[in-house]
Amino acid sequence: MKIEGKVAVVVGGASGMARATAVALSEAGAKIAILDLPISEGAKVAEEIGHDARFLPVDIMDEQVVEAALDQVMETFGAIHIGVNVAGGGTAKRTISRAGPHPLDEFRRVIELNLVSTFNLVRLQADRMSRNQPEDDERGVIINTSSIAAFEGQIGQVAYAAAKSGIIGLTFTAARDLGSLGIRVMAIAPSLFDTGLTKLAPPEMKAALVDGAAFPRRMGRPEEYATLAKAIVETPMLNGSTIRLDAAQRFAPK
Numbered sequence: 746m747k748i749e750g751k752v753a754v755v756v757g758g759a760s761g762m763a764r765a766t767a768v769a770l771s772e773a774g775a776k777i778a779i780l781d782l783p784i785s786e787g788a789k790v791a792e793e794i795g796h797d798a799r800f801l802p803v804d805i806m807d808e809q810v811v812e813a814a815l816d817q818v819m820e821t822f823g824a825i826h827i828g829v830n831v832a833g834g835g836t837a838k839r840t841i842s843r844a845g846p847h848p849l850d851e852f853r854r855v856i857e858l859n860l861v862s863t864f865n866l867v868r869l870q871a872d873r874m875s876r877n878q879p880e881d882d883e884r885g886v887i888i889n890t891s892s893i894a895a896f897e898g899q900i901g902q903v904a905y906a907a908a909k910s911g912i913i914g915l916t917f918t919a920a921r922d923l924g925s926l927g928i929r930v931m932a933i934a935p936s937l938f939d940t941g942l943t944k945l946a947p948p949e950m951k952a953a954l955v956d957g958a959a960f961p962r963r964m965g966r967p968e969e970y971a972t973l974a975k976a977i978v979e980t981p982m983l984n985g986s987t988i989r990l991d992a993a994q995r996f997a998p999k
């Protein structure tokens with residue numbers, strides 16, 4: 746799909762990989778809706794991008810607020826062609842520890858934040874995309890965010906790994922569900938990226954975290970996620986897959 750003139754919803758776009766993607770898609774000529782928490786820098790980022798960007802405050806865990814935000818995007822820009830779903834996060838707890846079994850409510854919260862919220866975004870974005878006039882038979886493209894922890898979760902990542910693996914399964918199956926409508930669904934599985942909390946780590950800690958990478962042996966840059974997201978939008982044969990963005994890193998158990 747050509748990016749120029751399209752409307753992109755970038756979820757988590759106030760920071761990190763999603764922010765870089767919002768900027769890159771805007772530079773390629775898309776109109777941008779940034780969905781992020783009310784306390785985020787979303788308004789500032791939208792202002793920096795310019796008049797074809799809007800900030801819509803949402804908590805992705807709130808089904809109604811997300812639906813209302815997407816309706817607002819439709820009202821403002823008239824369509825949704827691209828969905829980039831990045832917001833998410835984890836917890837660090839083993840299946841059992843000295844404190845006892847992993848709290849089930851915490852496991853559920855991580856599944857809700859990453860997997861259920863992503864599915865809610867996918868179903869609502871796809872519904873709006875289904876109303877688009879097809880261009881080269883295509884109506885829309887959705888990019889979800891997994892993690893290499895989905896493949897080799899580290900000790901203490903059981904909830905996060907389960908949620909991010911779920912995103913891989915949902916991505917392939919949603920691509921099949923939506924194929925007849927000309928809507929593609931892809932996912933990106935990053936290794937460690939220089940964003941959010943990881944950005945604040947001291948250099949020695951960062952070096953240790955990426956020690957297992959082949960090349961480049963450094964944290965990923967948010968712009969590298971954005972470059973891949975743009976390539977996915979522009980390459981119709983990419984569908985249903987989760988692409989590792991990881992410098993050949995495989996997480997060790999800890």
Ligand SMILES: NC(=O)c1ccc[n+]([C@@H]2O[C@H](COP(=O)([O-])OP(=O)(O)OC[C@H]3O[C@@H](n4cnc5c(N)ncnc54)[C@H](O)[C@@H]3O)[C@@H](O)[C@H]2O)c1
Binds near residue numbers: 938
């Ligand atoms: N940074 C990494 O090393 C890494 C590696 C693999 C996967 N990921 C995934 O990338 C995503 C995080 O992106 P980032 O690394 O660019 O981090 P980031 O902290 O820079 O950005 C995340 C954005 O998501 C927003 N957000 C968080 N919870 C939200 C909610 N409930 N509702 C709406 N917005 C919310 C935050 O406000 C923030 O702006 C997560 O899904 C994470 O699992 C990150």
